[in-house]
Amino acid sequence: MKYNFETCISRKGKGSYKWDEMSQQNPNLPDDVSPLSVADMEFSVAPEILDGLKQRLEDNPILGYEVPTNDYYDAVIGWMKKIHNWQIKKEWIVPNGSVVPALVTSIKAFTKPEDSILIMTPVYYPFYDVINYTHRKIITSPLKFNGEKYTIDFTDLAAKASDINVKMLILCSPHNPVGRVWTKEELKKIANICLTNKVLVLSDEIHSDLLMPGSIHTPYATISENAADNSVICTAPSKTFNTAGMQAANIIIKNPYLRNLFEDQQRRKGDSGMPVNLMGLQTVQLAYSKGEPWYHEMLKVIDSNRQYLEDYIGNNIPEIKVLPMEGTYLQWWDCTGLGFSDYQTLNKFMKQKAFLFFDDGYMFGEAGSQFERINIACPQATLQKAMERLTKAVKKLRN
Incomplete structure (x- = not known):
């Protein structure tokens, strides 16, 4: 692969909206927790774009x-x-x-x-x-x-x-x-x-x-x-x-x-x-x-992440149903099987028990109250750590 889609880049304390919001909600999070909410990626921008911007500033300051x-x-x-x-x-x-x-x-x-x-x-x-x-x-x-x-x-x-x-x-x-x-x-x-x-x-x-x-x-x-x-x-x-x-x-x-x-x-x-x-x-x-070469590689990474989560959730957490993601990099999860009575309890479980910071489904309308929107545009290692935390939290919930 020509481009790096594997390095986890922390944006904590650097002005990122979703990272700062996560830290405000829980200042004592482990360092390896990344937000999976607001729709920007956890990938470095294509070097062709970064180099071009630098060149523009050098050529015309x-x-x-x-x-x-x-x-x-x-x-x-x-x-x-x-x-x-x-x-x-x-x-x-x-x-x-x-x-x-x-x-x-x-x-x-x-x-x-x-x-x-x-x-x-x-x-x-x-x-x-x-x-x-x-x-x-x-x-x-x-x-x-x-x-x-x-x-x-x-x-x-x-x-x-x-x-x-x-x-x-x-x-x-x-x-x-x-x-x-x-x-x-x-x-x-x-x-x-x-x-x-x-x-x-x-x-x-x-x-x-x-x-x-x-x-x-x-x-x-x-x-x-x-x-x-x-x-x-x-x-x-x-x-x-x-x-x-x-x-x-x-x-x-x-x-x-x-x-x-x-x-x-x-x-x-x-x-x-x-x-x-x-x-x-x-x-x-x-x-x-x-940017087209970077774009095509990025799509392959998103698709791999999509398949990983579909397989992992299907095999390990059947209480959650992952809906087919035909487009975007935002996966939609039906969490009604977890058995929470309202979106506030689901929200609290995700953020406080699993350290998962998604976009809660109720934000998108009443019909989404038992759903979560997950931004999967990140290194797969980030998703793997998130799934480990979710699995532990769900096991405790079952008991």
Whole structure:
């Protein structure tokens, strides 16, 4: 293997959000405990990106105002074409500092206060936050769960979308936290429902590069010309290349009318629109133009970690069910078999008995209250130590 995905790097006391949060919750943890929560990786960034950033500072030691170059746009266009077979144009790309603020900008640009916005739950918790923050009404269409897999309840989705007050669907594709990669047929059904009811689709595709073997991501805007004209697609290299701290995303909007509304809202003083800083611009360009070899190796490591946990939990802790992870690097565990009466008790068990710091399922909606979301983008040795602690804690629980 060309790259190092095996070294465990401690970020304790170095400003990492999830590491500091873990230490605050339990200051007396052993040194070999790593958090498996917030969605950034415990892998060093690709050397091609790090070397390129260093070279940029050496070649031009001025940190002033900068705008995207043609090389930047070419890198984004090239990545979408090669990885997703999606041919986009330069004018469709609106650089932005981060996907979540772009969701706020979109909601403000395309809906009015008191309008309703659909989400399919359980879902990425900032979706709730951005809707509440902008004073819109949350309408939930719960995913169907048969104990093995999540699917979309199209009957419920169509009924909710038919409400005249529903103006937007925020789609999570691939879905965080349940790990589904929506099929082209599923996306077509979503498109038909939303086009019929004049509901705009805001598609968060930040995890679209992170696919397990056998899964194919279909960009929502490739479903049809009508779907492309009725959608705003949010992308970023941050999850793929572990560069979230660089604050760089690309919002892809084919429809010029929608794009103008978005850009106008983004320019307004006091709005949440975030410009991409100059090192963020460099990071996007380097990631998409030079990071592909690292990317492919990283996916193999994630897949190996996925298989390891599925096998280990299945063989040693049958009380927990690991749901299939088709995409993302976030595994979704059904912990109802542990027998806890509420999420607080499950939370306490994981953190205080097993020293495991996950993202607790209740954060993603009521349906996730007996679930845990596990970030598996880390050296496998980290997961092995975590499983040793979990096994000991579960054995004590059984007794």
